[in-house]
Amino acid sequence: MDQDYQQFSVQVLKKTGIDLSLYKEGQMKRRLATLYEKRGFDSFQEYFKEMNSSTLLLNEFLDRITINVTEFFRNAQRWSVLENKILPRLIAENKPLKIWSAASSTGEEPYTLAMILSNYLPGSQFSILATDIDNLAIQRAREGVYQERSLSEVPVGMKKKYFQQDGSLYRISPEIKRLVTFKQHNLLAEPFDYPFDLIICRNVLIYFTEEAKTLLYRKFSESLRPGGSLFVGSTEQIFTPREYNLEIEDTFFYKRLC
Ligand SMILES: C[S@@+](CC[C@H](N)C(=O)[O-])C[C@H]1O[C@@H](n2cnc3c(N)ncnc32)[C@H](O)[C@@H]1O
Numbered sequence: 001m002d003q004d005y006q007q008f009s010v011q012v013l014k015k016t017g018i019d020l021s022l023y024k025e026g027q028m029k030r031r032l033a034t035l036y037e038k039r040g041f042d043s044f045q046e047y048f049k050e051m052n053s054s055t056l057l058l059n060e061f062l063d064r065i066t067i068n069v070t071e072f073f074r075n076a077q078r079w080s081v082l083e084n085k086i087l088p089r090l091i092a093e094n095k096p097l098k099i100w101s102a103a104s105s106t107g108e109e110p111y112t113l114a115m116i117l118s119n120y121l122p123g124s125q126f127s128i129l130a131t132d133i134d135n136l137a138i139q140r141a142r143e144g145v146y147q148e149r150s151l152s153e154v155p156v157g158m159k160k161k162y163f164q165q166d167g168s169l170y171r172i173s174p175e176i177k178r179l180v181t182f183k184q185h186n187l188l189a190e191p192f193d194y195p196f197d198l199i200i201c202r203n204v205l206i207y208f209t210e211e212a213k214t215l216l217y218r219k220f221s222e223s224l225r226p227g228g229s230l231f232v233g234s235t236e237q238i239f240t241p242r243e244y245n246l247e248i249e250d251t252f253f254y255k256r257l258c
Contacts, residue, residue, distance in 0.1 A: 005029055008044035015052065018065070018133070022188050022212040028065065035064050059136075066134040067207070070105040072112050072146075073153035074202070075234050081250050083116050086229050090197050093227055097126040097197045100223070102187060103204035104130035107141025107180070108150055111172055113200065114179040115158050123179050129193070131185035138182045144172035188212060195225035202233035217244045224256040 009020040020028060036047035039057070051057040073079050090097060097117075101110035110130035117126050132138055151159060151170055163170040187204070199220050205213050220230050221244040232238065232252050241247055246254040 004044045008048050011048050011052075016058075016062070017186060017189055019188055020065075022209055023065070023207050024209055027207065031064055032061070035060065062134065063136070066132075066137065068105045068134065068137050070108045070203070071150040071153060072108045073155075074109065074112075076153045078231070078234065078252055079112060079116065081253065082113075082231060085250060086198070086231070086253055087117070087120065090229060091120060094197055094225070095121070095125050097121070098195065099126060099128045099198045100193065100196050100200070101128060101130040101180075102185075102199060102201040102220075104132050104137075104141065104182070105134070106137045106146075107144060107172075107182070108146070109200060109202065110141075110180045110182075111144070111176055114176045115154075115162050118176065118179070123175075126179075128180045130180050130182050131187075132182075133184065133186045135184050138184055141180075141182050142177075144177050146170045146172070187216060192219050192223040194223045196223055196228055197225060198229050198231065199224060200231045202231065202236070204233075205236045206233065217246075221245050221254075221256055226256050226258050228256045230254040230256070 005025070013019050032044070032047075036044065039047070039050075041047040041050070047057075051061055099113065101113065104110050107130065110128050114128055117128075130141065132141075145166075146169065148168060148170065151163065154163075159170075162173045162176050164173065165171075187201075188208070201216075201220060205216065208216070217238055224230060229249060230246065230253070232254070234252060237252065238244065238246065238254060241254050242257075244254075245257050247257055249255040
């Protein structure tokens with residue numbers, strides 16, 4: 001790590017609790033360098049000095065490192081595996097189901113799950129915790145108002161049943177909203193709850209270093225009950241699941257062994 005960026009990482013960790021050294025360096029450095037250059041700074045040090053006293057710059061920085069892109073039923077085929085193969089097994093084995101959507105961004109992922117589960121179980125038979133490091137994303141998730149483009153994969157029946165259209169915006173129904181509890185949580189710094197039947201963590205591990213990923217796979221596995229399932233993103237296969245006491249149940253789904 002070059003000295004300018006390394007020092008910046010230490011300062012950011014002190015100020016925000018976010019450990020940049022656990023995010024892939026090349027990618028993160030490029031993202032941040034474009035941002036500070038746009039603001040007219042020449043180094044990470046200069047940038048931090050200003051950021052330290054400017055809420056605007058700090059928020060802009062936080063927004064840049066948390067990539068919030070998401071949508072309902074992202075990679076729809078995987079959700080159908082969840083619905084038709086993984087959930088029936090989990091429901092048969094244990095109730096009420098305890099579920100965690102980790103790095104849930106603006107809520108599309110946990111709400112997708114709540115809509116699917118509502119077809120099979122009453123709300124009293126499952127709980128969904130949704131967490132993200134980004135407070136603004138959590139606020140937007142709690143509001144539950146979305147642009148049409150993030151609903152493009154939502155089946156027509158569900159769109160009718162669970163959304164209220166308001167001009168070009170779509171408001172998630174209170175009955176689905178009520179099924180998800182949102183909380184701020186930093187995956188790289190805070191303890192995990194236990195025991196979950198299902199953990200969904202998709203499209204965030206790609207931004208982390210190999211060491212951070214290894215640590216997180218271990219922690220996710222330990223947070224599942226034996227037989228519980230980990231659902232990862234479509235570029236995030238675990239190549240040696242047994243190292244983490246996991247086995248492949250389907251593509252991108254891993255079951256805790258014992
Ligand atoms: C690309 S979104 C993924 C959203 C959703 N899981 C999906 O697959 O559609 C990545 C999310 O990870 C969150 N994130 C980044 N670093 C994190 C960390 N250390 N702890 C928790 N969330 C983090 C970001 O704030 C962002 O909302």
